[in-house]
Amino acid sequence: MTEAKVMLITGTRKGIGKYLAEYYASKDYIVMGCSRGSIDYALSNYHHFCLDVCDEKKVKQMFAEIRRKMGRLDVLINNAGIASMNHVLLTPLKTVNKILNTNVLGTFLFCREAAKLMQINKYGRIVNFSTVATPLKLEGEAIYAASKAAILSLTEVLAKELAELGITVNSVGPTPVKTDLIRSVPKEKIDRLLAMQAIPRFATFDDIANVINFFIKKESEFVTGQNIYLGGV
């Protein structure tokens, strides 16, 4: 078993996931990352897997490889997620399936397989991603908000089920961050959204890492089943 702590981050091709991979690989972690497509960067202490987070067979193979090579998994960050902004009457079922598969099914699958690996050492930290779109009930984001509402429930129940195994499960809910996820959202809509926050600005990658750092600290062993929204939502 490797001495260094091992972290797995989903959706590391770009955006928040890429930032987190770079951030934690530069600290004391060996970082495993995954995305559907290949990446255009290389890091020391980083290994990449190309897979779809809801492909059970490939996901199980990846976890088997991590177990054989590393013998441990300390932290899972379920960052991979997709959104689609559309009126409910104009939302195809195909889009609904895609969002639910990636955001809910993918998160569940990774939590389940990660917990199997974490229970070996009776230690683990899982951080899921929620969104302020859920409490703000944003129009045009029905399925995205609903999928992340599912993540809140999943986080709370898994926190109870996995507590006995020494695993904490929490979630972080970012406000809009300047990434591809909000690329197609009109500026007026983003401005209205930011105005609903206590602190009306975009979140930065550092804001998100700060919350994750708190959740994954060894000393946070008594913090589980919690969600933290950024920006005072």
Next chain:
Amino acid sequence: MNTFGKLIVEYSLTNGGMKLMHEKILNLIIAQAEELNEQLEIIIPVELGADAPLFGGKTGVLSSISLVTLIVAVEQSIEDEFETSLILADEKAMSQKNSPFLTIGSLTNYIIMLLNEDAPND
């Protein structure tokens, strides 16, 4: 055909092959049970072999969380041994009239049944 499929065919074709397979799975579960025993207050009496009680019934020794730990360890062990992945605690297992988790023997038989399902018919 996956590695396990080939293995099942190989074992089935040889005289007493399935018996060998049964023994291999049984020993694999016993090994994991012995490892788990190091963490338990009430241990699995592995010396009883296939008759060793696990979970449920009147004689079960494992708590639900210990059963989960054992199931995961056995799944991982099968993954390493046969290069195939198996989910032991699915709806099928939970809905069986006679729980496959009652004894080491019943778990062995259940795993063999799952692996046979996984094997090709042709």
